[in-house]
Amino acid sequence: MTIVALDLGGTKLSAALLVDRTIRHRTVAPTAARQGPAAVTDQMVRLVQDLPGWEQAERLAVAATGRVHGGRVSALNLSTMPGWTDVPLQEELSRRVGRPVTVLNDADAAAYGEAHLGAGQGLASMMFVTVSTGVGAGIVLNGQLLQSASGVHADFGYLRAGNGSSGHGDREDETVEDGAGEDGNTIEALSGGRALERWTRRHGGTGGAAQLIGWAAGDARAEARLQLAVTTLIRGFGDVRVMTGVEDVVIGGSVGLNPEFFRRLEVCALDQPDLYRVRLRAAVLGADAGLHGAALFTQRERSR
Structure with missing residues (x-):
């Protein structure tokens, strides 16, 4: 099966032609995010049509940053993706390229890719967590991607982290000064790359x-x-x-896959009580996880 997959991020836009799950051609460009949804959609169409052999594609598969519901996309950070509020991306792309289109959240797509083609192969259930600028996640349960009609699901980075002391030792007060209040003490506010960068710059x-x-x-x-x-x-x-019940977590992202950061995660995981202990695996598909996951999900959905 031939599919064109796109990965829409706030800074980078990728498109690839996959034939029988193998990437044959690809193209990458900076996302024209500041110009709004219409300009980005135009850009996506151009990238698709620049791929050699794209006309042979039966479908398009999109991994998009933000919340996805019914093929419509809403950015979680409008300062990065201005104007992206309930944008009918699936409908518009399908109209423009004349192919059926499936749109997934990018972390969901990456989770599906890692589950079936990457580090999660052989696992019935797993969670994929990318720790980079922010913290995103997707969950696969019994081989099926966890989804919801509203698009609100597996938003791991937005879980509230409380005051950080749950019986396993209190944190130093001075370490939370990078604005836990800004984001409500969420996991992303405490563990995401943006928060760690703020702390680093504040300290010289x-x-x-x-x-x-x-x-x-x-x-x-x-x-x-x-x-x-x-x-x-x-x-x-x-x-x-x-x-x-998910016991296996696949870690991706520039921060998550930093060797020292990953080592610390492994040590800390082993120190948890049995009830809360998870097994960690490093992601293997890299930047292509979303492309592969979106394409595979689209292929399997079509065959049902």
Whole structure:
């Protein structure tokens, strides 16, 4: 089966032609996000039509940032994707390219890809979590992608992290100064790359999460801040396990796959009580997870 898959992010837009699950051609461009939904849709159509052999594609599959419901997309951060409120992306793309279109949230698509083609192969259920600028997630239960009619599901980064002390030790007050109040003490506010970069710059750094991770070896404040991010994620994973039964978590993203950050996650996971302990795996599909996942999901949905 031939499918064109697109991965729509706030900064990058990718398109690929997949034939029997193999990427044959691809193209990448900066997302024209500041110009609004109509300009981005035009850009998506151009990228599709620039792919050699795209006319042979039976369907289009889109992995899109934001909340997806009924083929309509709403950005979670309108400062990054202005104008993206209930945009009928599925309908508009289908009209423009003359093919059926399936639209998934990008983390859902990546989760589906890793579950069936990547690190989660052989697992009945798993959660995929990407820790990069923010914290996104998708959940596959018994081989099926967890979805909802409203598009509100598996929003792991928006889980409220409370005050960070749940009987396993209190965090240092000074480590939460990077605006837990801004985002309501969510997991993303404490563990996402944007939050770690804010902390680093506030303390004299010029880099992002990678610089903080490097500092942690010799700086007590950086060590405490990094460990807060790690512990917040691991406790969140444990809560998801208790609610869903998912015991395996696949980690992706530039922060999540940093070797030292991933090592700390593994150590912290092993230190949890049995009821909350999860097994961690590193994602293997990289930036192509969303493309592969969206295409495979579309192919399987069509065959039902």
